[in-house]
Amino acid sequence: MLTVKGKGILDDLLRIFSDPVVLYPPAGVDILPNDLREEIQVERMLQRLKVPYPEKIDRATDAEALAYLMSASLEIPLNHDWYKIYTHLFGKYVEQRNLRIPESLEEIVAECKELDEYYASLLSDLETWLQEQKDKHYKDKQRTKTSTELPKEMLTVDFDHLLQDL
Numbered sequence: 212m213l214t215v216k217g218k219g220i221l222d223d224l225l226r227i228f229s230d231p232v233v234l235y236p237p238a239g240v241d242i243l244p245n246d247l248r249e250e251i252q253v254e255r256m257l258q259r260l261k262v263p264y265p266e267k268i269d270r271a272t273d274a275e276a277l278a279y280l281m282s283a284s285l286e287i288p289l290n291h292d293w294y295k296i297y298t299h300l301f302g303k304y305v306e307q308r309n310l311r312i313p314e315s316l317e318e319i320v321a322e323c324k325e326l327d328e329y330y331a332s333l334l335s336d337l338e339t340w341l342q343e344q345k346d347k348h349y350k351d352k353q354r355t356k357t358s359t360e361l362p363k364e365m366l367t368v369d370f371d372h373l374l375q376d377l
Contacts, residue, residue, distance in 0.1 A: 219265060220264050226349060232278050233271070233275065233345060234278060234282040235279060235282040235287075237286070238285065242281070247274060247281075250307065251274040251275055251278065268342060271345065273303055274300075274304065276338050292329075295326075296323075296326065296337075299324065299325075302321075
């Protein structure tokens, strides 16, 4: 039988694979490329290694923020701030996956390689909010848990900051 600590560690590890990816509504699971889904899981694992149990993870990963902004960009035009953050995250993602940036985007991605304090703060707010949405979803699932199957779902939630200044 698992101890309370052992169950907590197991639950924590399962969340790497079972937490939903938060997307901008009405996006669905089919809009995410498989390699981005894989990157989300890899980044969640690396994040868990950097934040030892029982310490709480307070921010989503960059790949999760990229997925959210990607889904938002399909529904609404991103303002300059979010476009810059989206481009920054795209550049990091392409670099981590050893992919080639299309020549037409090289200059734009290079300009967004580093984020200043303002943009880093916006990204931090988004990642904190995404983590809060996942935590809320997890707690709601725990209250209504009736099976042991792992959810394969996406969670769609509107992030108010994206709608500002459009």
